[in-house]
Amino acid sequence: MFDNIQEIFSTLKQNKLRAIMTGFSVAWGIFMLILLLGSGNGLQNGMENNFKGSSKNALWIWSRRTQVAYDGLKAGRRIQFNNQDVTALDRKFSDDFDDITGRYSIGGEASFTYDNEYGTFRVEGVNPTFKKISIMNHTDGRFINDLDIQEYRKVVVISDPVEKALFKDSTSIGHYVKINKVPFLVVGTYEDLENKERKKAYIPLSTSQRVFNGNNKLSEIAIATNALTVEENKKIEENVRLLLAERHKVSPDDKQALGVWNTLEHFKQSQGIFAGIRIFIWVIGVMTIIAGIVGVSNIMIILVKERTKEIGVRKAIGATPLSVIRLVLSESIFITAFSGFFGLVAGMGLLSIVSMALEQAGSQVERAFWNPSADLGVALWALAILIIAGLIAGYVPARKASAIRPIEALHDD
Amino acid sequence: MAIIKIKKLEKIYNPKRIPVKALNGIDLSFEEGEFTALVAPSGAGKTTFLNMLGGLDEPTNGTIEINGVRIDNLSASEKTKFRLRNIGFVFQAYNLIPVLTAAENIEFIMELQGVSKKERAKRSMELLEAVGIPDKANIRPMQLSGGQQQRVAVARALASKPKFVLADEPTANLDSKSTENLLDIMLQLNKKENITFIFATHDARVVKKARRVITFEDGKVIKDENFE
Numbered sequence: 001m002f003d004n005i006q007e008i009f010s011t012l013k014q015n016k017l018r019a020i021m022t023g024f025s026v027a028w029g030i031f032m033l034i035l036l037l038g039s040g041n042g043l044q045n046g047m048e049n050n051f052k053g054s055s056k057n058a059l060w061i062w063s064r065r066t067q068v069a070y071d072g073l074k075a076g077r078r079i080q081f082n083n084q085d086v087t088a089l090d091r092k093f094s095d096d097f098d099d100i101t102g103r104y105s106i107g108g109e110a111s112f113t114y115d116n117e118y119g120t121f122r123v124e125g126v127n128p129t130f131k132k133i134s135i136m137n138h139t140d141g142r143f144i145n146d147l148d149i150q151e152y153r154k155v156v157v158i159s160d161p162v163e164k165a166l167f168k169d170s171t172s173i174g175h176y177v178k179i180n181k182v183p184f185l186v187v188g189t190y191e192d193l194e195n196k197e198r199k200k201a202y203i204p205l206s207t208s209q210r211v212f213n214g215n216n217k218l219s220e221i222a223i224a225t226n227a228l229t230v231e232e233n234k235k236i237e238e239n240v241r242l243l244l245a246e247r248h249k250v251s252p253d254d255k256q257a258l259g260v261w262n263t264l265e266h267f268k269q270s271q272g273i274f275a276g277i278r279i280f281i282w283v284i285g286v287m288t289i290i291a292g293i294v295g296v297s298n299i300m301i302i303l304v305k306e307r308t309k310e311i312g313v314r315k316a317i318g319a320t321p322l323s324v325i326r327l328v329l330s331e332s333i334f335i336t337a338f339s340g341f342f343g344l345v346a347g348m349g350l351l352s353i354v355s356m357a358l359e360q361a362g363s364q365v366e367r368a369f370w371n372p373s374a375d376l377g378v379a380l381w382a383l384a385i386l387i388i389a390g391l392i393a394g395y396v397p398a399r400k401a402s403a404i405r406p407i408e409a410l411h412d413d
Numbered sequence: 414m415a416i417i418k419i420k421k422l423e424k425i426y427n428p429k430r431i432p433v434k435a436l437n438g439i440d441l442s443f444e445e446g447e448f449t450a451l452v453a454p455s456g457a458g459k460t461t462f463l464n465m466l467g468g469l470d471e472p473t474n475g476t477i478e479i480n481g482v483r484i485d486n487l488s489a490s491e492k493t494k495f496r497l498r499n500i501g502f503v504f505q506a507y508n509l510i511p512v513l514t515a516a517e518n519i520e521f522i523m524e525l526q527g528v529s530k531k532e533r534a535k536r537s538m539e540l541l542e543a544v545g546i547p548d549k550a551n552i553r554p555m556q557l558s559g560g561q562q563q564r565v566a567v568a569r570a571l572a573s574k575p576k577f578v579l580a581d582e583p584t585a586n587l588d589s590k591s592t593e594n595l596l597d598i599m600l601q602l603n604k605k606e607n608i609t610f611i612f613a614t615h616d617a618r619v620v621k622k623a624r625r626v627i628t629f630e631d632g633k634v635i636k637d638e639n640f641e
Contacts, residue, residue: 313504317496319525
């Protein structure tokens with residue numbers, strides 16, 4: 001084995017530049033395949049990141065202005081959701097819902113103060129069920145609970161960046177912060193899975209409506225459905241839309257008055273797109289490798305031609321056609337596997353560097369492109385492809401070599 | 414008793430276009446342990462005859478029997494195996510494998526025979542010592558002189574412990590001293606190991622050492638002299 005490798009090295013050393021260029025074409029092919037697959041993964045991870053912060057079968061509904069006159073009311077009327085909408089929906093479609101909650105956003109950003117620290121952050125009033133629809137990672141303390149709602153408690157759950165901004169490295173739990181000059185007790189902290197840098201705070205919905213003049217108004221309704229398919233979720237969406245339209249005297253045909261984000265539908269759409277992208281990437285990658293294989297095959301044919309006499313001598317002194325085939329194939333596999341391995345390592349290395357850079361760059365890039373890695377399975381596939389590629393590349397030249405007649409080769413001076 | 418029997422051997426090149434008769438009805442036999450020179454001007458059929466004898470080329474007519482085996486009837490792969498076990502070649506142009514060192518060139522044929530690595534290494538060193546260049550074991554052919562390359566070629570031909578060595582103009586590119594040394598080595602091996610040597614040559618120095626001289630002309634044997 002070691003002798004064979006030495007012999008292969010020795011053969012390749014005879015024409016260093018050609019060996020390097022041939023190897024480069026294979027290395028480039030694998031490098032590009034790994035890079036493309038990693039990029040595809042990066043885009044997909046970015047897409048999945050956008051869905052991470054929400055239940056996969058959620059409906060997020062917000063109100064807008066009507067576009068169509070209806071039931072004696074003019075177009076352009078502003079729709080405003082309220083607590084009764086949530087109650088009505090829950091009553092009518094409880095069999096279709098896992099959870100439902102209203103959300104009230106305090107207009108613009110609220111000012112937060114703690115000691116001498118100050119900042120402006122978004123504040124939303126939510127119910128306890130909100131954390132099941134908008135998935136978050138609790139890092140300390142607790143979330144809003146039923147007692148908070150019932151007793152209109154002034155408690156707040158803040159995101160990690162908010163805690164960092166106001167409390168630096170000390171803990172915030174049990175301390176009071178002032179939100180628009182109203183003191184709130186910090187009861188929990190969380191990490192936003194969709195965007196780790198997001199600065200936001202949650203307070204009880206009832207408190208938010210009472211303290212910040214919300215009355216019974218809601219900015220948004222969030223529903224986690226029990227739908228298993230996009231079609232089921234679309235059906236629930238349509239029913240919800242019709243009930244809300246009826247309650248607010250909106251034409252059933254006025255699609256603009258109510259905004260709906262159907263996460264399951266968008267998630268499936270994105271998955272479909274990425275499945276297509278993945279196929280496209282494999283096609284491009286495999287094409288690039290094929291170009292490399294053709295290059296190696298051509299070079300091997302030239303090598304066999306140049307070594308006709310040597311192969312003839314080998315056969316004259318007793319080398320069987322099989323041993324000649326083995327010689328050419330082992331060289332071909334060596335070139336593809338050796339250089340392909342370099343391409344593989346370079347591709348994986350570059351992906352790791354990009355991944356690390358993205359992690360350091362933070363939230364903005366993270367949302368679109370994240371963790372562009374090619375996993376071990378892909379690397380093993382690529383290695384298998386390389387060995388098969390080497391076999392394919394060497395097959396034709398090896399057959400040619402084995403067919404060389406010693407007598408003709410010896411005359412070939 | 415003859416171990417090589419050749420009857421009515423003919424080789425015609427380009428039989429369908431312009432036929433050239435390289436061998437024209439050769440009848441010869443060789444005993445074990447002969448040291449024989451085939452002498453003839455260029456183009457008289459010496460190399461063709463050796464190629465036929467070594468199974469590298471097929472005769473147009475006639476038979477070649479070596480050790481009771483009709484090699485003209487063997488398939489290409491059977492001939493390859495026959496060569497591997499019975500025949501050592503020394504080519505005029507040395508024909509060493511350029512990517513292998515001197516020792517590796519000698520070991521190559523033993524590797525094909527399935528000899529162990531240790532045994533191969535031992536025997537290749539013994540042979541390099543026998544041909545007088547043990548210090549060149551790890552040198553590639555390109556870095557060796559013509560004489561040294563031919564010595565490696567002889568060592569390689571003997572590595573497989575052949576019964577016959579067919580040498581085509583083995584001294585053509587050598588100076589007098591190298592020729593003398595090489596012939597002495599081959600004579601010693603011929604006597605010690607009873608290997609049959611058949612040379613195609615026009616070198617008078619080789620002819621002088623041969624115990625049998627066969628003269629070819631126009632593809633025919635015109636003289637067969639024995640000096641034993």
